[in-house]
Amino acid sequence: MxxxxxxxxxxxxxxxxxxxxxxxxxxxxxxxxxxxxxxxxxxxxxxxxxxxxxxxxxxxxxxxxxxxxxxxxxxxxxxxxxxxxxxxxxxxxxxxxxxxxxxxxxxxxxxxxxxxxxxxxxxxxxxxxxxxxxxxxxxxxxxxxxxxxYPKANVISQTNYVLTAKEYIENNYWKTTLTVANIVDFVKIERTYLFRLFKEATGMSISNYLASYRIKCACDLLKTSKLSIKSVACSVGYQDQLYFSKVFKKATLCSPSEYKKIYSNVIDG
CATH class of the missing domain: 2.60.120.280 (Regulatory protein AraC)
Known part of the structure; x- marks a missing residue:
């Protein structure tokens, strides 16, 4: 061949x-x-x-x-x-x-x-x-x-700053030590400027986007895996299971265990 x-x-x-x-x-x-x-x-x-x-x-x-x-x-x-x-x-x-x-x-x-x-x-x-x-x-x-x-002038546009921040979050959300400061340092632009660009592009703050992405990934794990709630929390960047449950319930209006039960019944049914 x-x-x-x-x-x-x-x-x-x-x-x-x-x-x-x-x-x-x-x-x-x-x-x-x-x-x-x-x-x-x-x-x-x-x-x-x-x-x-x-x-x-x-x-x-x-x-x-x-x-x-x-x-x-x-x-x-x-x-x-x-x-x-x-x-x-x-x-x-x-x-x-x-x-x-x-x-x-x-x-x-x-x-x-x-x-x-x-x-x-x-x-x-x-x-x-x-x-x-x-x-x-x-x-x-x-x-x-x-x-x-030998970069093209202005190769990193405003849109690319936001995309870079989002990609960094999506590649590192599982780290319990990940902070907004880490994200800003990675993108390498002034903090308030990035905050403004990110809010204009996504409609939410960087911290809210990180939390939202973690909850989305947690939902996927709860629906598709047999991991314990503690393991799911750790897998999406939360060391404290109780704090994870609190954040999860605020976002989805049900606890992680309730969410898991709902979707396990759907799958089994």
């Missing part, structure tokens, strides 16, 4: 990578049907696309977008040495949209450290499925550094 057939067009797929030593090799003008991200290890070269010529040196990167005509070649006096990675998938578009790469801006400045080791993703052409999964994971890691060091 061809490993690439294992994936859908939506996933991030590493399709190949390579290395070119210092020589006078040139490519194009032509187009590719994938993304091709290049990293200059040393020397100099030139990249032409969309009627613009870019001069590149060690540490800098350039990307060829699918079906966009490109031409690249070395500086004759100091020919470049470079490495590249090819990839495709709808997820690639999402990740690249968080970087400053675009058809009109296909180059990235030098990073504060050498990226070359991260480009060594595929070691052979005959990769097994588990090796392909590792390659795709390494590719995602590589692109994450471009998102970190």
């Amino acid at each position: 061809n490993p690439t057939n294992y994936y859908t067009h939506e996933e991030l797929i590493c399709t190949g990578n390579g290395y070119k030593p210092s020589n006078l090799h040139k490519w194009g003008p032509g187009v590719r049907d994938i993304h091709a991200l290049h990293y200059v290890i040393k020397g100099k070269g030139y990249f032409e696309t969309n009627n613009t010529k870019y001069a590149l040196k060690a540490g800098e990167s350039f990307i060829i977008f699918p079906y966009t005509e490109a031409y690249y070649y070395p500086d004759p006096k100091n020919p470049w040495e470079y490495i590249w990675i090819d990839f495709k998938g709808d997820e690639a578009l999402r990740l690249l949209s968080m970087t400053n790469f675009s058809n009109n801006n296909p180059i990235a400045p030098a990073f504060p450290w050498d990226l070359e080791p991260l480009f060594h993703i595929i070691e052979n052409d005959n990769v097994k499925i588990f090796e392909r999964e590792r390659s795709n994971a390494k590719l995602r890691l590589l692109l994450s550094y471009y998102i970190e060091y």
